[in-house]
Amino acid sequence: EVQLVQSGAEVKKPGESLKISCKGSGYSFTNFWIGWVRQMPGKGLEWMGIIWPGDSDARYSPSFQGQVTISVDKSISTVYLQWSSLKASDTAMYYCARQPTTVTKLVHFDYWGQGTLVTVSS
């Protein structure tokens, strides 16, 4: 059974750093792209970026380039989303999701993590 299990909710202060995780199981972890999606409170889905666990090739939405870092530790089948200095506007639910195709124009996400709620407040 394919599963993406994310780390737990976080409460942080502005300016702090944070790294959340997404652990994949039940499939060949290094052969599928994993993406991150933001959902701010009461709002829609926003694609942040994606990583190929096989070689750590990461690509970012222009809206999130330079704001976050996506990384992977394939030895433990885990993808990370990291901030160096959080802002209150980073408060959101963050989902990881598996992309089951390497053909760019066919991009879609077939399995999703349960979400990690990040709250940034002073």
Place this chain on the structure above:
Amino acid sequence: SYELTQPPSVSVFPGQTATITCSGDKLGDKYASWYQQKAGQSPVLLIYEDIKRPSGIPERFSGSNSGNTATLTISGTQAMDEADYYCQAWDSSTVFGGGTKLTVL
């Protein structure tokens, strides 16, 4: 940057057909996917590559894509279909529509 536009809300009576649209420039030349998100839950893939349903998705969910509009059709809508629905496509990067709240009256 590429944009996908959805109506904020759609209402339907139980048993009727719900139609949710997603508009984008020459969207018919791309591939559209649809996701359902119920309150407090993660999104679920309903339709990919315009018309394909993953295993486990009921046949009452169907998709089409032509011209500038992709459409998600829910036949025989049930109360359990009340949720937010998002379209998604790729144009130099992955793009989601703003979402449509489906209310089953």
